Amino acid sequence: RLKVSEYENYYSSSCRKAAREFKAILKVLTDAPPEVRVEVRFAVADRILPFLNEYGFSNEPLETALELALAELVKDVATPEFQPQRDQIIKWMRRYHDKGNHGMTDELLACLLELSATEEELRDTIHWLEKKGSWSSYYRKLIAELYAKLGDEEAELAALSKNLEEMPDHWRLAEFWTKQGAADKALKTCWDGVQRGKGYSEELFAFLREDCLRRDDAEGLFTLLVEHLKRPYGGWHVEQLSASRRMLYRESSSSGDFLQEHELLRDRLHKQGDTAGLVRLYTLYLNPLKVSLSLYQEMEHLLPEPERGAITEKVLGHLKQKIGKDTWGSSPERRLLAEIYAHGKHWDALLDLVKNDFDLLAHYKDRLAPLHPHVYLEAYTKEVEKLINGRGRSNYRAAAEHLLEIREFYERHLNQSRKWLVYLEELKRANLKLRALHEELGKVRL
Incomplete structure (x- = not known):
């Protein structure tokens, strides 16, 4: 205990050295009496967190030591005999979570939720979260989870139904209705989410996709694809997304190029020989233009003439219009048009397109x-x-x-x-x- 107090003003010490010392203190507590473990672990946490909060910076060694202390502290005070200490620690965590001038707010909140075990603690935590911001989708999610722990379904439903703006909010409400056996309400909530919700939720799309397949509902798949193409991160083929966004579509086809709704409709329409349906499908990608080389090649492969020529000409027309009169700069439209020209072996058109863009010109050097x-x-x-x-x-x-x-x-x-x-x-x-x-x-x- 004395050694911990030595670090009350450790600010001038090396943070890394201090973190090593704190970890050493925590390590020797394994066989200490329970009350000693609680006191020392809290003392360690109460030295590190004020320091991080005061200076408002992230320090991995100190944060790691703090995480170790908090994780064990939560276990230590779980039993009834440590109720006074638990109350003190909960108040301490809330105070520093509210200050938030450090990088440990998520860890503190997780510990707070784990510490809230009794009905009184759960309701007190709910009240605290509501004051912090019941307008927040994240806090409403936590509030609903705490009401679920209490078994208060009416309050849980009220929390889930409040301010339904984000797609994930709709999905959580749909999950609630599913658990209640209210399949129709869950389905309606999901459709409301994809048509009016902000953000993105793959769970919503997956739920509705499976429902459309179960009912053999092609129109539903068309509607779902239209909504998917409106999403900020949906619609562009994987090859046109950043690496982080590709993870959103990891469950897509083995080729990974298209949204699942597209693949399901394409395969169905092609199998049925429904040319008009395929044209309708590909027209969805024209305004706004969301075409890749893969999609262009698919159009060429699956559509017969004259439909093939008509829609590919529309694609080329949209690309040329986007590029406009500016002959400089490697815009996405210019790069795609170059890919299409190279695919079709239209070498003169390709040269005319890339000749004033050195990077693109160099890219096609071997061919041109x-x-x-x-x-x-x-x-x-x-x-x-x-x-x-x-x-x-x-x-x-x-x-x-x-x-x-x-x-x-x-x-x-x-x-x-x-x-x-x-x-x-x-x-x-x-x-x-x-x-x-x-x-x-x-x-x-x-």
């Missing part, structure tokens, strides 16, 4: 350079000049790599080895004083 070496030679020499004028070793290194490709254009595609040597010699002479540039050229043997 043999056909248009002079275009590539001009673009790469301008890029090398720009990099050298920009100075810096990283620019020189990139310029040297591009020079290797310029050599390929001269020697392989134009059969002009002599001109390559003249060009390289003139470039070196013009930049004779740039020692770092010559070092980078030497590294690639130029």
Whole structure:
């Protein structure tokens, strides 16, 4: 106990060293009497948390030590004989949760919920959460869970039904109705959620998708897909999403490219030979435009003429309209149109699209350079000049790599080895004083 008190003003000590000392103190408490464990663990927590709160910063070693102390403390005071200590700890946790100038609010709240065991404690915690913000979806969820612990279904339903704005709120209410055996109410709540709720809930979509399959309801799947395409994180194919957003669709098809509603409708309509239905399906992706190369290829593969030509022309028209008259910049629309042109082997159209965008031009070098070496030679020499004028070793290194490709254009595609040597010699002479540039050229043997 004395050793803990030594750290009452440990602020000038190394945080890492202090954390090691605190962990050592906690470790030797295993065989100590219960009242000693409670007192010392609380003392450790009461030294660390005020420090983190006062300075408002995150410190992993100290936070880890605090988590260890709190986890064991919650277990220690679970028995009735420690009711006074539990009351004190609950008040302490609420005070620092309300202050919130630290990174441990979630851990404190989890401990508070675990400590709330008696009916009085549960109702007191509910009252505290309601004062903190019953408007919050997160707090309403916790309040409903605490009412469920109390067995108060009426109050639980009231908490779940309040301010239904987010899709996850609708899903929690639907789960409640499902447990009550009220399938119709659960279904209505889910449809309300996907049509009016904010945010995203895969559980809602999965529930309704399964219901549509069970009832063989193609119209329901169409409605569900329309709503899915409206979601901020729905609708774009996986290849167009960031890695974090791809996790939302991990349960999708083995190819992982499309939303499940799309796949179910596509397979059903194709099997039935329903061309009009397929056109209706693909039209959903046109306004606003949410097309990928995978979807474009699927349209080509599944639609017969003249429907295929009509809808692919609409896709191309939308892309060209998005790109507009601006011939610069690698927008998503420009990149997709380039992919489509490359897929269709429309090389002249592809070159016209990418010729003023060096990154895209370089991306299609293997396909276009043999056909248009002079275009590539001009673009790469301008890029090398720009990099050298920009100075810096990283620019020189990139310029040297591009020079290797310029050599390929001269020697392989134009059969002009002599001109390559003249060009390289003139470039070196013009930049004779740039020692770092010559070092980078030497590294690639130029």
